[in-house]
Amino acid sequence: MNIKVMYHSSTGNTEKLAKAIADTVNAKAEPIGSSAATISKPIDLLFIGDGTYFGKMHKKTVAYLSQLSPATVKNVAVFSTYGGQDKVGADISNLLQKRGLTVVGKPFTCKGKAWGLINRKHPSKLDLENARAYAKDVAAALGQ
Numbered sequence: 001m002n003i004k005v006m007y008h009s010s011t012g013n014t015e016k017l018a019k020a021i022a023d024t025v026n027a028k029a030e031p032i033g034s035s036a037a038t039i040s041k042p043i044d045l046l047f048i049g050d051g052t053y054f055g056k057m058h059k060k061t062v063a064y065l066s067q068l069s070p071a072t073v074k075n076v077a078v079f080s081t082y083g084g085q086d087k088v089g090a091d092i093s094n095l096l097q098k099r100g101l102t103v104v105g106k107p108f109t110c111k112g113k114a115w116g117l118i119n120r121k122h123p124s125k126l127d128l129e130n131a132r133a134y135a136k137d138v139a140a141a142l143g144q
């Protein structure tokens with residue numbers, strides 16, 4: 001199974017989830033905007049993640065999602081971090097579904113360190129363990 005892990009992360013929290021997920025499914029975590037983001041062969045499972053910025057996903061993520069097609073990406077699994085508003089995971093899933101892509105299960109989301117002391121311990125060790133378990137479950141659901 002061809003698995004890809006893509007993410008945007010302005011301050012490093014979502015990157016931690018991306019790396020834990022990638023490590024679990026033997027893939028590489030690649031930031032959106034890198035040349036590796038180009039889809040050169042069909043993907044069986046794409047994990048895509050982002051943080052939450054002023055209530056929204058990052059514009060780089062919007063641009064990346066807009067070029068995904070069900071013809072080249074068979075399944076997508078979504079992950080996200082947030083300061084207090086847990087909605088970007090659902091936003092990404094909804095956008096992908098509107099574009100005709102198959103989203104597997106519910107998004108995995110957890111808190112991420114934000115300003116000052118807000119969520120200062122997140123993603124925590126447990127958050128990362130949960131992200132790993134999520135990645136394993138998604139891959140297993142697709143027969144991997």
Ligand SMILES: Cc1cc2nc3c(=O)[nH]c(=O)nc-3n(C[C@H](O)[C@H](O)[C@H](O)COP(=O)(O)O)c2cc1C
Nearest residue numbers: 009010011012013014051052054055083084085112
């Ligand atoms: C510029 C900026 C704007 C943010 N706006 C929100 C917001 O509107 N709602 C929220 O829940 N968290 C907000 N946060 C907190 C981030 O979503 C949280 O820290 C997240 O883990 C960041 O992910 P990243 O480290 O991968 O960039 C904001 C953070 C930054 C840096």
